[in-house]
Amino acid sequence: MLLKDIKHIFHQELDSQYGTEEVSHFFYYFVESYLGLPRFHLAIHPQWIITKEDESLFFEGLAALKQGKPIQYILGTTSFMDLILTVNEDVLIPRPETEGLVQWVLNDCQKSESNIKILDIGTGSGCIAIALAKNLHQAEVSAIDISKEALEVAKQNAKNNKVSVLFKNADVRDMDISEENYDIIVSNPPYVLEREKAIMQDHVKNSEPSLALFVPDTQPLLYYEYLAKLAQKALKEGGVLYLEINEIFGKEVSDLLKEHSFTNIEIQQDLHGKDRFIKGTSLVQ
Numbered sequence: 001m002l003l004k005d006i007k008h009i010f011h012q013e014l015d016s017q018y019g020t021e022e023v024s025h026f027f028y029y030f031v032e033s034y035l036g037l038p039r040f041h042l043a044i045h046p047q048w049i050i051t052k053e054d055e056s057l058f059f060e061g062l063a064a065l066k067q068g069k070p071i072q073y074i075l076g077t078t079s080f081m082d083l084i085l086t087v088n089e090d091v092l093i094p095r096p097e098t099e100g101l102v103q104w105v106l107n108d109c110q111k112s113e114s115n116i117k118i119l120d121i122g123t124g125s126g127c128i129a130i131a132l133a134k135n136l137h138q139a140e141v142s143a144i145d146i147s148k149e150a151l152e153v154a155k156q157n158a159k160n161n162k163v164s165v166l167f168k169n170a171d172v173r174d175m176d177i178s179e180e181n182y183d184i185i186v187s188n189p190p191y192v193l194e195r196e197k198a199i200m201q202d203h204v205k206n207s208e209p210s211l212a213l214f215v216p217d218t219q220p221l222l223y224y225e226y227l228a229k230l231a232q233k234a235l236k237e238g239g240v241l242y243l244e245i246n247e248i249f250g251k252e253v254s255d256l257l258k259e260h261s262f263t264n265i266e267i268q269q270d271l272h273g274k275d276r277f278i279k280g281t282s283l284v285q
């Protein structure tokens, strides 16, 4: 079959669901991923023919897109900062916003030359921990998640990206960490309210793990309470806690950190100008 005919079918079948521009992106991601060809290939070779086997891959991909499956899960990979990461339905697809959280840690750490100990809580695909380990050669990075399945993906990602991260299966709600002495704790915990489901895109709420996303409407700060308590014990004096937050709770999380004796609290905005990250320093006695 001609590749251009498949492109035509993609537009016919999917434009009303996703819009023409998005469908073109999907098609070219498949061209790159399934055929190993650059996206401009079709422009240079308009009569390009693909094998029956490749044809089935495109049609399977098309069917999955029609069902609303995110392209990252269909292809099994995504990019995050300078990394290529494996993803499946056991892990949240890393968001571009979260790169801002990593970048904040990296900017602050550029000045530090000594060995630093970092803990990432709720690591998912491992994106934060792996990006930090890749860019901070002097750091010793550990990461935890409650999901054993997510940790399998994270371990594979660390291996593929040739970094060393110590992954542990643990629950932030009952983690015994009194022995530890971290310079930095970072987390992008679940923070989407159940009631926000109504305004979320179907492919997010139907495909991504609920455990990674949602908190009850009545307890929006649930994970921040555990994280603040834990970080208070586990950070060295002068150590820093970095968190991604729901944009509507910047003030509340800031107050919570103050209650737990954090100082120098700062909020930063994401690429859309929304309050998205907060950091606080563990009190120097």
Ligand SMILES: C[S@@+](CC[C@H](N)C(=O)[O-])C[C@H]1O[C@@H](n2cnc3c(N)ncnc32)[C@H](O)[C@@H]1O
Residues within 6 Å of the ligand: 091, 092, 093, 094, 095, 098, 121, 122, 123, 124, 125, 126, 127, 128, 144, 145, 146, 147, 150, 170, 171, 172, 173, 188, 189, 190, 191, 211, 212, 213
């Ligand atoms: C919003 S996702 C973040 C994943 C990844 N760090 C990222 O930024 O893409 C939250 C993660 O927290 C994990 N998680 C949820 N409840 C947890 C708990 N009680 N203890 C530890 N991890 C938890 C989920 O499995 C999920 O991987």
